[in-house]
Each structure stands twice: as structure tokens, then as C-alpha cells.
Amino acid sequence: MKAVVTVVGHDQVGIVAKVSQKLAELKVNITDISQTLMHGDFTMMLMGEWNEKTTTFDSVKKGLEDLGKKTNLDIRIQRQELFDAIQKL
Secondary structure (H helix, E strand, O other): OEEEEEEEEEOOOOHHHHHHHHHHHOOOEEEEEEEEEEOOEEEEEEEEEOOOOOOOHHHHHHHHHHHHHHHOOEEEEEEHHHHHHHHHO
């Protein structure tokens, strides 16, 4: 399965490390990543990929939501098919 993850929030030390670590724990491979800072706000978009036999979309979503709450970041995930369909509208 492939999915797009977005992370938005006030800049803080270790955002990329924390998100990467959580994804590694969930057996998600980061295949593409982009991040930037805009006036003290951090934004990141990444593509993740994993084996659906070992990891479910819901478990990845829950893990990222929990991390977002702990770090005061808005972390969202969408299946790649849905993201692609929305971009075509």
C-alpha cells in the first residue's frame, strides 16, 4: 500500500526524526519526502509504502494520530489512490 502523509505545525527540534522513527516502527518505508519552514511553521509531505499483509492502513493512521497529539503537530494520512483522485478534480 502507498499513502501520502502530511505534517504541519510550529517548528520544533526533531520533527523529521520523530515521524521517521514512528513510520519505521510501523514498518512503513519512506519513498519520497519534502519539507520546508515558512515563518516558523514546519510543513512536510512524504510518500510511504508498506506491505498490507503485515501492516494495516488503520494501524499506521492511529500511530501517526497518536504521535501528532504528543508533539502538537497536525499529521494526516491519505491512501495514494484517494490523493491522486483529489488532485485530478
